[in-house]
Amino acid sequence: MADAPSDEEILAAVAEHLGRPGPAERLRLAGTARISRQPVLECTITRSVETRAERERSEPALFDLSRKPVYEDLDAYDATGPKDPRKHQTLELVQTGTVREVSCVKCTGGRQQCLKCGGRGLTRCEPDVPCPNCRNVTSCTKCRGKGGSRRTPVKPVPPRKVKRPGERVDCVVCETPGTACPGCEGRGHTLCPKCDGRGEYTCDRCGGKGHSTCGTCAGRGLLVKWRGGTITHTPHAERVPGPEPSPPLLLRRRLHGGAWRTHVLSLDQSPPEDLPASHLSVIEARLVRREGEVARRVSIKWLPLARVEIEEEVNRVFYVFPEGSGLSVVPVPSRHRVKRAAVVAAACLAALVLVLIVAAR
Numbered sequence: 193m194a195d196a197p198s199d200e201e202i203l204a205a206v207a208e209h210l211g212r213p214g215p216a217e218r219l220r221l222a223g224t225a226r227i228s229r230q231p232v233l234e235c236t237i238t239r240s241v242e243t244r245a246e247r248e249r250s251e252p253a254l255f256d257l258s259r260k261p262v263y264e265d266l267d268a269y270d271a272t273g274p275k276d277p278r279k280h281q282t283l284e285l286v287q288t289g290t291v292r293e294v295s296c297v298k299c300t301g302g303r304q305q306c307l308k309c310g311g312r313g314l315t316r317c318e319p320d321v322p323c324p325n326c327r328n329v330t331s332c333t334k335c336r337g338k339g340g341s342r343r344t345p346v347k348p349v350p351p352r353k354v355k356r357p358g359e360r361v362d363c364v365v366c367e368t369p370g371t372a373c374p375g376c377e378g379r380g381h382t383l384c385p386k387c388d389g390r391g392e393y394t395c396d397r398c399g400g401k402g403h404s405t406c407g408t409c410a411g412r413g414l415l416v417k418w419r420g421g422t423i424t425h426t427p428h429a430e431r432v433p434g435p436e437p438s439p440p441l442l443l444r445r446r447l448h449g450g451a452w453r454t455h456v457l458s459l460d461q462s463p464p465e466d467l468p469a470s471h472l473s474v475i476e477a478r479l480v481r482r483e484g485e486v487a488r489r490v491s492i493k494w495l496p497l498a499r500v501e502i503e504e505e506v507n508r509v510f511y512v513f514p515e516g517s518g519l520s521v522v523p524v525p526s527r528h529r530v531k532r533a534a535v536v537a538a539a540c541l542a543a544l545v546l547v548l549i550v551a552a553r
């Protein structure tokens with residue numbers, strides 16, 4: 193079915209839908225029916241918009257630029273956009289005569305001294321820490337960790353597991369029985385678990401090497417620099433709203449199965465002349481060429497749709513559209529019926545409120 197169905201075809205489909213086929217009925221309907229054409233439109237314009245930019249670029253040395261296209265004047269470069277304007281495309285180019293190799297200023301020979309350990313590979317650390325059990329506050333109720341008769345200072349030992357933290361043990365500092373914390377036996381401090389009392393540990397940032405590989409030059413010490421151009425094609429999609437009135441919500445899903453007509457236009461093509469006039473005007477109003485627009489894909493899908501009102505059918509209107517090889521008829525409640533239903537609903541609600549008021553007294 194190439195064109196929109198004729199009035200005769202539409203009325204024949206409605207007559208058949210009403211179970212009264214035949215030419216006589218069609219003729220009778222023709223006298224009472226009102227047909228309005230409301231073709232449906234689904235149209236999306238996708239523009240491929242081109243932008244060009246230049247900037248200084250650099251990559252770690254031995255970076256291969258041989259595959260990149262070269263240019264002298266970026267604005268004059270003849271770039272082909274993507275075949276499909278809906279695709280995003282980025283083209284990286286190299287300006288001739290700008291490629292050079294320079295040493296990296298962020299490092300020495302590709303290495304950077306570790307900032308955490310200053311290149312030593314070791315991090316300083318306290319050799320002993322307050323006892324985790326008594327926090328060096330209640331190490332010994334007698335000497336408080338200061339010792340007594342003993343002359344030699346007592347060195348901390350590794351922290352020990354304490355089953356009963358409140359229990360007191362003999363103090364190794366002042367040698368008083370039953371006065372000391374079980375975690376440190378009165379010492380107040382235990383050996384630092386991080387460095388085992390050595391006072392330093394392997395730097396966790398550089399792993400003890402004292403340096404790290406430079407991220408800027410990837411450890412090569414050299415950079416390739418050049419002036420680079422970028423030509424970007426970005427798709428911008430725009431939905432063209434269909435002409436009013438749009439089909440009722442109840443109908444829209446049914447229309448998916450209709451025999452839609454499709455057209456795809458490129459930048460230099462105009463919409464086909466046989467499109468409904470209402471479609472032509474909304475589409476043409478939006479076909480202005482935008483800044484940077486280098487390609488375009490206009491997808492037009494439209495479906496002939498007729499709305500049929502019949503005098504004797506005040507409660508329904510009939511929508512007719514091509515589907516498969518024939519015409520489909522979908523009845524939709526008329527505005528008259530919807531209004532009446534609303535009036536009935538309002539009346540019911542009023543009655544209910546009245547009943548409730550009476551009941552409440």
Ligand SMILES: [Zn+2]
Pocket residue numbers: 332333334335336337339363364365366367368371372378
């Ligand atoms: Zn003590």
Ligand SMILES: [Zn+2]
Pocket residue numbers: 323324325326327328330331373374375376377378379380381
């Ligand atoms: Zn303790």
Ligand SMILES: [Zn+2]
Pocket residue numbers: 317318319320384385386387388389390391392
């Ligand atoms: Zn330590």
Ligand SMILES: [Zn+2]
Pocket residue numbers: 306307308309310311312313314395396397398399400401402403
């Ligand atoms: Zn380090």
Ligand SMILES: [Zn+2]
Pocket residue numbers: 296297298299300302303406407408409410411412413414
């Ligand atoms: Zn470097």
